[in-house]
Amino acid sequence: MDINKLPDPVIIINRDNKIVGLNDKARELGFDFGMDFVISESEDEEIEVGGEIYSVRFSDLNGERIVVLRKESDFHRTLIELFPDGIIIHDGQKILFANRRAAEVAGIPPERLIGTSVMDFVHPDYMEFAFERIKKMLQGEMVPPALEKFVLPDGREIYVEVSGSHVVFKNKSAILLIIRDASEKMEMERRYREFFENTLDMIVVTDLEGNFIEVNREFEMNSGYRREELIGRNFKEFFPEDEAEYVFKVYNKAFREKSPVYGIEFRFKTKYGVEKLVEGNIRPLIENNKVKGFIANFKDVSERKRLEEELLRTNRLLKTINTINEAIVRLKNLDELLKIVIREVSQYCSFSWIALFDEGKEKVKIYGVDRFDEKLFECVGIDEALKEKRAVIKLSGEHPEYCVNFLEHKNLNTYVFPLTHLNRVLGILVMYSNFKISEEEIRLLQTLADNVALAIHTIKLEGARKKSLKQIERNIEQFAILADKIRNPLAIITGYADIFAGKEKDKILEQVRKIEEIIEQLEAGWLESEDIRRLLRGFSYEEDTAG
Amino acid sequence: MKKILLVEDEPDLLEIFGYMLSDYEVIKASDGRDAIRLFKEHLPDIVLMDVEIPGIDGVEATRRILEYKPDTKVIAITAFASRRGKEMLDAGAVEVLKKPFRMQELLDTVRKYL
Numbered sequence A: 001m002d003i004n005k006l007p008d009p010v011i012i013i014n015r016d017n018k019i020v021g022l023n024d025k026a027r028e029l030g031f032d033f034g035m036d037f038v039i040s041e042s043e044d045e046e047i048e049v050g051g052e053i054y055s056v057r058f059s060d061l062n063g064e065r066i067v068v069l070r071k072e073s074d075f076h077r078t079l080i081e082l083f084p085d086g087i088i089i090h091d092g093q094k095i096l097f098a099n100r101r102a103a104e105v106a107g108i109p110p111e112r113l114i115g116t117s118v119m120d121f122v123h124p125d126y127m128e129f130a131f132e133r134i135k136k137m138l139q140g141e142m143v144p145p146a147l148e149k150f151v152l153p154d155g156r157e158i159y160v161e162v163s164g165s166h167v168v169f170k171n172k173s174a175i176l177l178i179i180r181d182a183s184e185k186m187e188m189e190r191r192y193r194e195f196f197e198n199t200l201d202m203i204v205v206t207d208l209e210g211n212f213i214e215v216n217r218e219f220e221m222n223s224g225y226r227r228e229e230l231i232g233r234n235f236k237e238f239f240p241e242d243e244a245e246y247v248f249k250v251y252n253k254a255f256r257e258k259s260p261v262y263g264i265e266f267r268f269k270t271k272y273g274v275e276k277l278v279e280g281n282i283r284p285l286i287e288n289n290k291v292k293g294f295i296a297n298f299k300d301v302s303e304r305k306r307l308e309e310e311l312l313r314t315n316r317l318l319k320t321i322n323t324i325n326e327a328i329v330r331l332k333n334l335d336e337l338l339k340i341v342i343r344e345v346s347q348y349c350s351f352s353w354i355a356l357f358d359e360g361k362e363k364v365k366i367y368g369v370d371r372f373d374e375k376l377f378e379c380v381g382i383d384e385a386l387k388e389k390r391a392v393i394k395l396s397g398e399h400p401e402y403c404v405n406f407l408e409h410k411n412l413n414t415y416v417f418p419l420t421h422l423n424r425v426l427g428i429l430v431m432y433s434n435f436k437i438s439e440e441e442i443r444l445l446q447t448l449a450d451n452v453a454l455a456i457h458t459i460k461l462e463g464a465r466k467k468s469l470k471q472i473e474r475n476i477e478q479f480a481i482l483a484d485k486i487r488n489p490l491a492i493i494t495g496y497a498d499i500f501a502g503k504e505k506d507k508i509l510e511q512v513r514k515i516e517e518i519i520e521q522l523e524a525g526w527l528e529s530e531d532i533r534r535l536l537r538g539f540s541y542e543e544d545t546a547g
Numbered sequence B: 001m002k003k004i005l006l007v008e009d010e011p012d013l014l015e016i017f018g019y020m021l022s023d024y025e026v027i028k029a030s031d032g033r034d035a036i037r038l039f040k041e042h043l044p045d046i047v048l049m050d051v052e053i054p055g056i057d058g059v060e061a062t063r064r065i066l067e068y069k070p071d072t073k074v075i076a077i078t079a080f081a082s083r084r085g086k087e088m089l090d091a092g093a094v095e096v097l098k099k100p101f102r103m104q105e106l107l108d109t110v111r112k113y114l
Helices: A024-028 A074-082 A100-106 A124-138 A183-198 A217-223 A241-257 A302-330 A334-348 A374-378 A382-388 A439-500 A505-546 B011-020 B032-042 B058-068 B081-091 B103-113
Strands: A010-013 A019-022 A046-049 A052-061 A064-071 A086-090 A095-098 A146-151 A157-169 A172-181 A202-207 A212-215 A261-269 A275-287 A290-300 A351-357 A363-367 A392-394 A413-421 A424-433 B003-007 B025-029 B046-050 B073-078 B095-098
Touching: A010 A024, A086 A100, A086 A157, A095 A100, A100 A172, A124 A146, A124 A157, A124 A172, A157 A183, A202 A217, A202 A275, A212 A217, A241 A261, A241 A275, A241 A290, A275 A302, A302 A334, A302 A439, A334 A351, A334 A363, A334 A424, A334 A439, A351 A374, A363 A374, A374 A382, A382 A392, A382 A413, A382 A424, A413 A439, A424 A439, A439 A505, A439 B011, A439 B103, B003 B011, B003 B032, B011 B025, B011 B103, B025 B032, B032 B046, B032 B058, B046 B058, B046 B103, B058 B073, B058 B081, B073 B081, B073 B103, B081 B095, B095 B103
Parallel strands: B003 B025, B003 B046, B046 B073, B073 B095
Antiparallel strands: A010 A019, A010 A064, A046 A052, A052 A064, A086 A095, A086 A172, A146 A157, A157 A172, A202 A212, A202 A290, A261 A275, A275 A290, A351 A363, A351 A424, A392 A413, A413 A424
């Protein structure tokens, strides 16, 4: 072997470490025959010659040793030192090499790292895991990067992402580890997870097919499903059919446009069959310009929507009540008034009817249905409302099958309001609705029922008053005619007495005078009645013109 | 002979009053319509007018008679003077005789206006 042909400086030493041969490149470095070349093998990896660092490689040849010096590349050294991740080489137990970043992560100088046991840094919880990985790597097996927990000399615990591989270092089997401090990443992940789990939004991550990959706690709470029951299942299973189609279209839009879709609103079914209305956004998860899945966040707006609808309904109800109250003030005709009440109330709910009772609680008239049917009164809640003189509410599920209107009403809520005035039931207002009427609305409807009852009472009273007035007038008229009719025969008697009576004349005329006195007393009473009649007529006129 | 139109729906009274006024020429009517017709036909000096009579009542008949001949003396005769007497005076009657009245009273009143 012509060592002069080799590109690196080469020295041949004997057993006494005397140089017995060398090439020109070694000579250029100042080595020569007979010089001692002493270097400890445990620390012989590098020597400094003329200010330059050379790595040293030994090989044996016929009892002599060939030493090849190879100048360390500045580039590789700088690269290793400036490498942003920690680089550690260990032999399975002790650390043989550590770069500056590794020392920074450990929080101690690099020289203190060399020689320490790599397992000293591994957290007890990860000891077994790390050991298994080292074992595999030493056997030449590939291991994927993994997250491990380290305990630093100052007691801090950090997460590190560790990639490792088997290498030969200084002619010996070793393990090269690249260590990245993952504490920040873990902290971010922790924060993200905390946000993910504690946000009041429901968050769902799905793959491209719409299968659940991840859901947060809020979604678990809202859907009633545990995470394990959801992961792997398709979103379509949780939507009514038409709604699933709509949601699919939204996802498809996010997929096609590779951009979020905001402000979508849809309904989904909980585990217990309750439909919830939610509002939210869907974002595509994009990797390398390809959509890999979706993340959706949404809020349950069922309650907000319910309150909005309730507010609208309450406003509508207030308008209804206003219209009815105007009619109550304006109208004197009961039929006309109750038809308006039914028309207005039926616009508010699905439909309604009113029954009027007479004094004996007999049903005398019904409004809102085409024909009077006794069976209508067998409807749920009516007896109870009449007996207890209070509003009775029966929700759709409470509608008994024996009810004559079961088929029509079974899906409706029934609200029964007795129309009472001064503790007397004058009638009943029955309403059916496909929505649940709020307590506030019920309070308003109760007020409406009271107003209608008062109007019924007032109109009936007015009717009775007019009837009484007519009767009084008839009586007065009758009395006047009677008085007139009595005076005529008296006039005849007086006339006959004057003309024909002899000695009896005065007696007859005396009796006529007495009768006349009685008539005058009656007449005085009549005059009072006449005044009362005028008074009643006056009131009646005022009311009529005021109306 | 002075003419008196006697308007009264009660036949017995019509007969009695007629008898009382036998010194005069008495024209008899038993309702308002007849009274107006006979008044126009005979132009009596005095009208004795009952108030409660069939058809056109005494008040309206008085009004029409006075429209026709404003200086006519109409004396109201009524069983219910307090109720209709004022109406008759308002319609133009000169006096109200309240039934029952004596024969002398009737004659004195009639003479007063003749």
